[in-house]
Amino acid sequence: MKRPINYPPILPALMAICTAVFPAFAADDPATVPVTRTAEIDAARDAKAAALTPDQDSKVERAFLKINSDDRIMRLLAAGYSGFGLAVGNMVTGGGFAIGPKYSRPDLLNGNLTIFVSAEVSTKKYYQMTGEVDVPKLFHNHLELNFLGGHRNYSSIDYYGYGPDSEKSKRSNYRLEDTYFDAIGIVHPVRYASVGGSVGGLLVNVGPGTNSIYASTDTVFTPAQVPGLQQQTNYFRSSVFGQVDFRDNPGGPKSGGLYTLQYNWFDDHKLGLYGFRRMDIDAQQIIPFLNKTHRFALRAQGTFTESDGHQTTPFYLQPVLGGANDLRGFRPFRFSGRDKVVYNAEYQWEIFAGLEGAVFFDAGKVMNRRGLLAFSDLETDAGFGLRFNARDTTFLRVDVGFSHEGFAVSAVFSDFFRSRRLGTTTAQPLY
Numbered sequence: 001m002k003r004p005i006n007y008p009p010i011l012p013a014l015m016a017i018c019t020a021v022f023p024a025f026a027a028d029d030p031a032t033v034p035v036t037r038t039a040e041i042d043a044a045r046d047a048k049a050a051a052l053t054p055d056q057d058s059k060v061e062r063a064f065l066k067i068n069s070d071d072r073i074m075r076l077l078a079a080g081y082s083g084f085g086l087a088v089g090n091m092v093t094g095g096g097f098a099i100g101p102k103y104s105r106p107d108l109l110n111g112n113l114t115i116f117v118s119a120e121v122s123t124k125k126y127y128q129m130t131g132e133v134d135v136p137k138l139f140h141n142h143l144e145l146n147f148l149g150g151h152r153n154y155s156s157i158d159y160y161g162y163g164p165d166s167e168k169s170k171r172s173n174y175r176l177e178d179t180y181f182d183a184i185g186i187v188h189p190v191r192y193a194s195v196g197g198s199v200g201g202l203l204v205n206v207g208p209g210t211n212s213i214y215a216s217t218d219t220v221f222t223p224a225q226v227p228g229l230q231q232q233t234n235y236f237r238s239s240v241f242g243q244v245d246f247r248d249n250p251g252g253p254k255s256g257g258l259y260t261l262q263y264n265w266f267d268d269h270k271l272g273l274y275g276f277r278r279m280d281i282d283a284q285q286i287i288p289f290l291n292k293t294h295r296f297a298l299r300a301q302g303t304f305t306e307s308d309g310h311q312t313t314p315f316y317l318q319p320v321l322g323g324a325n326d327l328r329g330f331r332p333f334r335f336s337g338r339d340k341v342v343y344n345a346e347y348q349w350e351i352f353a354g355l356e357g358a359v360f361f362d363a364g365k366v367m368n369r370r371g372l373l374a375f376s377d378l379e380t381d382a383g384f385g386l387r388f389n390a391r392d393t394t395f396l397r398v399d400v401g402f403s404h405e406g407f408a409v410s411a412v413f414s415d416f417f418r419s420r421r422l423g424t425t426t427a428q429p430l431y
Helices: 010-021 023-028 033-050 059-069 071-079
Strands: 084-088 098-108 113-122 127-138 143-159 172-187 193-208 234-245 256-268 276-289 294-306 339-352 355-367 379-390 393-403 406-412
Touching: 084 113, 355 393
Parallel strands: none
Antiparallel strands: 084 098, 098 113, 113 127, 127 143, 143 172, 172 193, 193 234, 234 256, 256 276, 276 294, 294 339, 339 355, 355 379, 379 393, 393 406
């Protein structure tokens, strides 16, 4: 029921005078005008309601919705056919687009045994082979055992020199070839919490880089500037770790947090020159609003190394910054040092089903000593990106970052706020 409009008492008198002086005003009698206009508005609203049609999604939106809703497509992308499929991505940052065959069976023994094997080659002629066996549900899901190994050959890894003052003009490259194997035990004492440790080995070979555009590292820096360049070693490595993970979806979190602390030992049992210890800290928090369609995502990471006596950390295992996983406005591996810290902040929002946008800010630095740990002299960048999702998991992330050294574009087949594998964060430079 519409409420009557009460006009001020003086208004009818003024309108009567105007009507007497200017007869044309009679058509605007206040007793009829509001009723007539209201009726017109109601009639227009009724006509519009009768002609309403559902909003039509764009072709891109419909494609994402089909992928999200079609279990056959998702099973084919995730597991292939009878376990055989394609492995895409998961190469070292800056390694180019990587693809290759894989065999994945997470359903063996009613889900109590998982086998994964893959071999990939990238557009930059990097290649890697990995294998993994998991026993995830021992002792009523309180114990998980992982056994993994692999071989990698990265023909051209960038190196700019040691420390925060390294020069962009001294960009060089080296070849990194290594073989690794690890056994990891993870205990889940209570919901959200994990503790455990790992033991394994790392066999390393370093040589001249194959990128002819830039000089090989051994021709730009002296052996004293680049420890481990001329003498490579083999490691026995071990770690202990603890983690609290209450994210809603590890593959593309929209709320919750992830907090990880890991301590690693590298024992140079071959040369006795490059043994060191390493501590990794990773804190992430996702703050959602508007029914999780908008989010603030925050992360702080730190890596700290130390050695005893005459030993030191080899250059290819020193903490690095730059690239798609930390400072997105800089080239991969732009900074290298004894220690590093990095802070990331993103504002994320849902554009439509299967696609999200993000704007971000990154800040970080490498340090020659831990006493420099402060919010000063940070390298910074800012930018924007897109996240392509399927079944609430990010399968492709594209970021464009801008810094005082220019801009960088990266495409990565994983979410930025993801968790590193417990027990193998030491598998630098793939982290």
